[in-house]
Amino acid sequence: MAGILVAVFWAILVSFLAVVLVRLAQTLRATTKLVADVTEQAVPLLADASATVRSAQTQLDKVDAIASDVQEVTSNASALSTTVASTFGGPLVKVAAFGYGVRQALGRRTAPEPEPERARGRGSARRTVIVGRTVPSARGRRSERRNARGQKD
Numbered sequence: 001m002a003g004i005l006v007a008v009f010w011a012i013l014v015s016f017l018a019v020v021l022v023r024l025a026q027t028l029r030a031t032t033k034l035v036a037d038v039t040e041q042a043v044p045l046l047a048d049a050s051a052t053v054r055s056a057q058t059q060l061d062k063v064d065a066i067a068s069d070v071q072e073v074t075s076n077a078s079a080l081s082t083t084v085a086s087t088f089g090g091p092l093v094k095v096a097a098f099g100y101g102v103r104q105a106l107g108r109r110t111a112p113e114p115e116p117e118r119a120r121g122r123g124s125a126r127r128t129v130i131v132g133r134t135v136p137s138a139r140g141r142r143s144e145r146r147n148a149r150g151q152k153d
Helices: 003-110
Strands: 127-130 135-136
Touching: none
Parallel strands: none
Antiparallel strands: 127 135
16 A cells, blocks of 8 residues: 555656646747747847947047037137237227227317316416317316215305
């Protein structure tokens, strides 16, 4: 009886192990198929990725060339602006100052003649001559003073 009992347990154990081995074989087959499918799809993806990386490298080279050209243009523009400022800056300031002086002179010419001011103990007021005309000095002018309320003293 003990032999039959051991044989039955042995048969159950072998059957259980056989089922486990069959399932393991199915799992291994499915894994092998999955790996094969992944390999089939990964190779074209890797080729596309490689082509994309090469294209990106080409574009980066172009961008690098453009950036260096922009840097060169910027330095040229800076040098040009410095040259223009040094060449034309001084004369333009002088022309603007001359124009301002001419406007001031013409404006004073059309303005009414200021009344002569009294000298402050020097004998006569100091005067400046502009284009054959005498104008009173700014030092000799008396300004009207106002108190804190804005009224004339």
